[in-house]
Amino acid sequence: MIKARGLARRFAARGRTVDAVRGVDIDVAEGELVGFLGPNGAGKTTTLRMLTTLLRPTSGAATVAGCDLLRDPLGVRKRIGYVAQGGGTAPECKVSEEIELQGRLYGLSKADAHRRGAELTERLDIADLDQRLTKTLSGGQRRRLDITLGLIHDPKLVFFDEPTTGLDPQSRANLWDHIRRLRAEHGVTLFLTTHYLDEADSLCDRILVIDNGEIVAEGSPDSLKARVSGDGVTIGVPAESVPRAAEAAAKLEGAHEVTTTEDTVRFRVPRGDTALPELLRALDTSGVVMTSMQVHRPTLDDVFLTLTGRSLRDAEAGTGNQTASSSEVSHVA
Numbered sequence: 001m002i003k004a005r006g007l008a009r010r011f012a013a014r015g016r017t018v019d020a021v022r023g024v025d026i027d028v029a030e031g032e033l034v035g036f037l038g039p040n041g042a043g044k045t046t047t048l049r050m051l052t053t054l055l056r057p058t059s060g061a062a063t064v065a066g067c068d069l070l071r072d073p074l075g076v077r078k079r080i081g082y083v084a085q086g087g088g089t090a091p092e093c094k095v096s097e098e099i100e101l102q103g104r105l106y107g108l109s110k111a112d113a114h115r116r117g118a119e120l121t122e123r124l125d126i127a128d129l130d131q132r133l134t135k136t137l138s139g140g141q142r143r144r145l146d147i148t149l150g151l152i153h154d155p156k157l158v159f160f161d162e163p164t165t166g167l168d169p170q171s172r173a174n175l176w177d178h179i180r181r182l183r184a185e186h187g188v189t190l191f192l193t194t195h196y197l198d199e200a201d202s203l204c205d206r207i208l209v210i211d212n213g214e215i216v217a218e219g220s221p222d223s224l225k226a227r228v229s230g231d232g233v234t235i236g237v238p239a240e241s242v243p244r245a246a247e248a249a250a251k252l253e254g255a256h257e258v259t260t261t262e263d264t265v266r267f268r269v270p271r272g273d274t275a276l277p278e279l280l281r282a283l284d285t286s287g288v289v290m291t292s293m294q295v296h297r298p299t300l301d302d303v304f305l306t307l308t309g310r311s312l313r314d315a316e317a318g319t320g321n322q323t324a325s326s327s328e329v330s331h332v333a
């Protein structure tokens with residue numbers, strides 16, 4: 001469904017150049033649900049905009065839904081759906097009018113637009129909202145309307161840009177269910193961007209991890225997590241015992257990545273559950289009283305940390321969108 005090779009995009013802004021995407025290869029097979037995961041500013045939206053013909057690549061080539069991205073952008077547009085980050089609904093429009101308008105834009109007859117709209121809103125549990133003004137919808141309802149609009153022309157490949165950003169946890173889980181059902185019942189291929197680790201983990205068959213414009217890892221959530229060697233263990237100890245506790249942890253078989261804070265010791269071991277009794281004995285012998293203990297299976301954040309040396313959460317907080325405020329000087333093709 002998607003085959004991209006060396007896709008790159010450079011922006012020039014205020015005399016500076018930003019290599020937003022640095023030659024990525026992407027393969028997505030029919031029926032897959034693939035997530036594009038990375039921190040703010042990693043290049044997710046830029047890649048998505050290239051794949052959906054909204055932005056011309058600086059270099060590289062791609063086939064999307066059977067059409068050549070550069071030679072046949074119209075063919076690509078007809079065959080794909082795109083659910084953008086902010087959504088595109090007009091606030092004073094009724095839901096039914098918005099759906100009809102979108103259908104007509106894609107060349108459907110009024111009757112077909114209504115039929116298809118009714119089918120989708122029914123599946124997305126917003127069928128009873130068709131007479132409401134779009135500005136009165138909740139965040140979750142609005143996202144489901146955005147999805148209806150993106151799927152009105154029955155595309156076989158749909159791009160979602162951060163589908164659940166801004167939603168509360170319950171609405172997010174609800175939207176995930178809808179997305180899963182769309183795939184199961186319509187056989188749609190889905191490509192979504194996200195910076196939520198739990199979203200990528202629970203929703204996607206396969207994840208591409210992007211950082212700084214480059215794909216740094218790719219695989220199923222489980223296979224990515226299997227790359228992180230071992231469980232993470234964090235123990236709390238009184239400040240004066242930290243050096244002794246760290247020493248005891250480092251002596252455990254297979255222990256690595258031992259780090260300390262003022263009152264905790266963290267490390268990785270192949271099996272956290274079996275290492276703990278041994279650690280407790282060692283701490284006892286050294287006269288250290290443990291105040292708390294946590295063992296966690298590897299997460300996608302650990303994967304990101306292992307790959308880049310930074311936690312995805314820190315990357316979010318720290319380096320985000322350095323040039324977000326710079327004006328765009330390179331325009332959409």
Ligand SMILES: Nc1ncnc2c1ncn2[C@@H]1O[C@H](COP(=O)(O)OP(=O)(O)OP(=O)(O)O)[C@@H](O)[C@H]1O
Pocket residue numbers: 011012013018019020038039040041042043044045046047195321322323324326327328329
């Ligand atoms: N029009 C533009 N002009 C200049 N720089 C841009 C432009 N669009 C994006 N960039 C820069 O390219 C880099 C990648 O941005 P992009 O929006 O693709 O990241 P992202 O991973 O989608 O981030 P987010 O999760 O915040 O949406 C960032 O450094 C961004 O500031």
